[in-house]
Amino acid sequence: MESPPASQTPRPLHNMFTAVPPHYDLVNRIITLGLDKRWRRRAAQTCLENRSQTILDLGCGTGDLTIHIALLAGEETEFIGLDYSKPMLERAQQKAVKAGVGKQIRFIHGDATQLPFSDAYFDCVGISFAFRNLTYKNPLAQAHLAEVKRVLKPGGRYVIIESSQPENRLIRMMFHLYLRIFVKPMGIMLSGNTGAYRYLSESARRFYSPLEVRDMLLKAGFRDIQYRALLFGAAGIHVAFR
Numbered sequence: 001m002e003s004p005p006a007s008q009t010p011r012p013l014h015n016m017f018t019a020v021p022p023h024y025d026l027v028n029r030i031i032t033l034g035l036d037k038r039w040r041r042r043a044a045q046t047c048l049e050n051r052s053q054t055i056l057d058l059g060c061g062t063g064d065l066t067i068h069i070a071l072l073a074g075e076e077t078e079f080i081g082l083d084y085s086k087p088m089l090e091r092a093q094q095k096a097v098k099a100g101v102g103k104q105i106r107f108i109h110g111d112a113t114q115l116p117f118s119d120a121y122f123d124c125v126g127i128s129f130a131f132r133n134l135t136y137k138n139p140l141a142q143a144h145l146a147e148v149k150r151v152l153k154p155g156g157r158y159v160i161i162e163s164s165q166p167e168n169r170l171i172r173m174m175f176h177l178y179l180r181i182f183v184k185p186m187g188i189m190l191s192g193n194t195g196a197y198r199y200l201s202e203s204a205r206r207f208y209s210p211l212e213v214r215d216m217l218l219k220a221g222f223r224d225i226q227y228r229a230l231l232f233g234a235a236g237i238h239v240a241f242r
């Protein structure tokens with residue numbers, strides 16, 4: 001794992017993400033009823049459309065999206081996973097080795113708001129379930145979007161898979177109920193981390209609609225925003241072009 005010099009930038013949620021890892025994958029599997037794996041695979045396929053050769057997984061966590069991409073892609077592709085939580089990255093490295101792609105992926109310890117890459121380096125930046133953390137009530141939301149835009153090549157894509165807000169009112173109510181009465185208590189019980197799963201449940205209930213995400217991306221200078229809903233809109237994949 002590579003590590004640039006420590007910066008003085010404030011790091012919202014950083015303590016929470018260094019505390020979560022031991023049970024992180026198990027909790028994800030249970031609270032999404034196993035769907036998270038299928039969704040990340042869909043996001044990985046989207047990242048590889050347009051024959052991307054250089055791909056960054058931003059906020060890679062324990063590496064699931066990076067590993068899916070590496071397993072699907074050819075050897076000429078360069079994969080990098082970046083996260084500011086060292087325990088997440090250590091777990092990602094172990095999982096990549098176990099999946100047989102340990103040598104193909106570089107995991108880097110760094111911050112999404114100060115990316116250690118030159119301008120126009122990537123064909124694609126993918127992000128799975130970290131966009132909400134980086135934008136919802138996050139004072140550094142604009143800094144992260146500006147950095148993603150900077151490191152993307154012209155025509156490069158930002159592929160975002162994230163929880164969303166179902167358009168249908170009844171389904172939305174059921175989804176919010178599920179977050180409150182299943183996701184929050186189950187996450188707390190399995191991980192012992194009350195703060196993290198309270199935050200997850202609340203931020204997912206209040207997170208932006210697809211149209212609001214679209215507006216945010218347009219304001220940050222991205223164009224041709226596309227959106228595909230997953231599971232009646234409980235989650236979705238946004239694609240934004242630089």
Ligand SMILES: C[S@@+](CC[C@H](N)C(=O)[O-])C[C@H]1O[C@@H](n2cnc3c(N)ncnc32)[C@H](O)[C@@H]1O
Nearest residue numbers: 017059060061083084085088111112128129130
């Ligand atoms: C909910 S987890 C998602 C992890 C992984 N992408 C997945 O699909 O399971 C959010 C991840 O984003 C990382 N993260 C949040 N803010 C970050 C930042 N400013 N810079 C780098 N990583 C960040 C956290 O450490 C955490 O690993």
